Amino acid sequence: MTATSRPSPAATPRGDAARRAGKRVLLAAPRGYCAGVDRAVIAVEKALEQYGSPVYVRHEIVHNKYVVKTLEKKGAIFVDETAEVPEGSIVMFSAHGVAPVVHQEAAERKLATIDATCPLVTKVHKEAVRFANEDYDILLIGHEGHEEVIGTSGEAPDHITLVDGPKDVANVEVRDDSKVVWLSQTTLSVDETMETVDALKERFPKLISPPSDDICYATQNRQIAVKQMGADADLVIVVGSKNSSNSVRLVEVALGAGAGAAHLVDGAEEIDESWLDGVSTVGVTSGASVPEVLVEGVLEWLAQRGFEDVEIVKAAEESITFSLPKELRRDLRAEAAALAEKA
Ligand code: SF4
Numbered sequence: 636m637t638a639t640s641r642p643s644p645a646a647t648p649r650g651d652a653a654r655r656a657g658k659r660v661l662l663a664a665p666r667g668y669c670a671g672v673d674r675a676v677i678a679v680e681k682a683l684e685q686y687g688s689p690v691y692v693r694h695e696i697v698h699n700k701y702v703v704k705t706l707e708k709k710g711a712i713f714v715d716e717t718a719e720v721p722e723g724s725i726v727m728f729s730a731h732g733v734a735p736v737v738h739q740e741a742a743e744r745k746l747a748t749i750d751a752t753c754p755l756v757t758k759v760h761k762e763a764v765r766f767a768n769e770d771y772d773i774l775l776i777g778h779e780g781h782e783e784v785i786g787t788s789g790e791a792p793d794h795i796t797l798v799d800g801p802k803d804v805a806n807v808e809v810r811d812d813s814k815v816v817w818l819s820q821t822t823l824s825v826d827e828t829m830e831t832v833d834a835l836k837e838r839f840p841k842l843i844s845p846p847s848d849d850i851c852y853a854t855q856n857r858q859i860a861v862k863q864m865g866a867d868a869d870l871v872i873v874v875g876s877k878n879s880s881n882s883v884r885l886v887e888v889a890l891g892a893g894a895g896a897a898h899l900v901d902g903a904e905e906i907d908e909s910w911l912d913g914v915s916t917v918g919v920t921s922g923a924s925v926p927e928v929l930v931e932g933v934l935e936w937l938a939q940r941g942f943e944d945v946e947i948v949k950a951a952e953e954s955i956t957f958s959l960p961k962e963l964r965r966d967l968r969a970e971a972a973a974l975a976e977k978a
Pocket of ligand 1: 753822
């Protein structure tokens with residue numbers, strides 16, 4: 636752990652009293668935006684600059700209310716289905732990925748598409764296609780109805796069976812138990828997924844594993860940081876939206892690690908004053924789709940209540956970045972070349 640102190644109002648009598656009372660915040664690192672979310676949000680912003688408003692986005696570009704509202708104000712229009720996008724318009728696919736049928740629908744409507752699917756989700760899609768081509772039964776561990784699961788399942792619907800946790804394992808049926816592989820959603824709890832895998836292996840001893848982790852680096856790092864702080868925290872506040880799978884998992888991981896309580900909030904305005912009753916150590920983290928400004932709001936809220944001392948709980952360094960979607964890069968390059976020619 637490395638310790639930092641927030642500046643003001645440490646010198647106030649209330650601040651001194653707070654320190655004497657031992658109030659502190661454990662702030663997880665890493666937290667917030669992952670490389671896939673950063674890329675997707677910048678992609679919408681760049682698309683608006685490049686093509687002008689509106690740019691249609693199929694589903695929430697990332698699962699965060701604040702991000703979606705901010706992009707709406709800039710001119711993005713979020714739709715549930717491709718059919719809602721006027722013919723000939725520009726539509727962006729979200730970081731969670733889409734099934735091939737959605738690409739076909741867009742082509743039929745003559746839409747210009749920008750695919751902001753996170754490259755780590757695309758990796759799982761490719762694994763699904765490869766194992767389906769080799770005629771494996773694929774057991775996809777994930778949450779029913781989640782957009783990423785719908786997109787991945789759509790790559791090989793005849794070969795994929797969804798397994799939504801250990802409770803589903805008893806009902807799984809396969810054609811040939813010597814040819815079964817498991818894959819997973821990228822944003823699951825690592826521990827719960829391994830529980831499901833262990834249960835699957837008991838039923839199918841020849842079950843093979845994906846060539847590399849499907850649960851992404853960002854999900855894993857955020858969970859490790861929360862585990863490190865969980866046992867020391869009377870309360871953990873996870874900043875994230877209710878439909879954000881990785882944020883919901885952080886609440887579960889915090890509780891599993893021994894936190895006295897853990898709550899998911901979209902921002903400081905959702906924190907209940909009573910959660911602080913009898914609390915001296917508050918853990919703070921945020922899901923992979925959460926901009927840092929929302930965490931700053933929570934830290935400010937806590938500081939106003941005497942929780943001014945902040946210690947960073949560092950689990951990993953992250954330096955991964957992804958380049959913008961190829962359609963956007965192509966158009967940005969073309970415009971730069973046209974401008975250079977004119978000059
Ligand atoms: S959480 Fe992981 S898989 Fe999802 S967008 Fe971020 S980096 Fe990609």
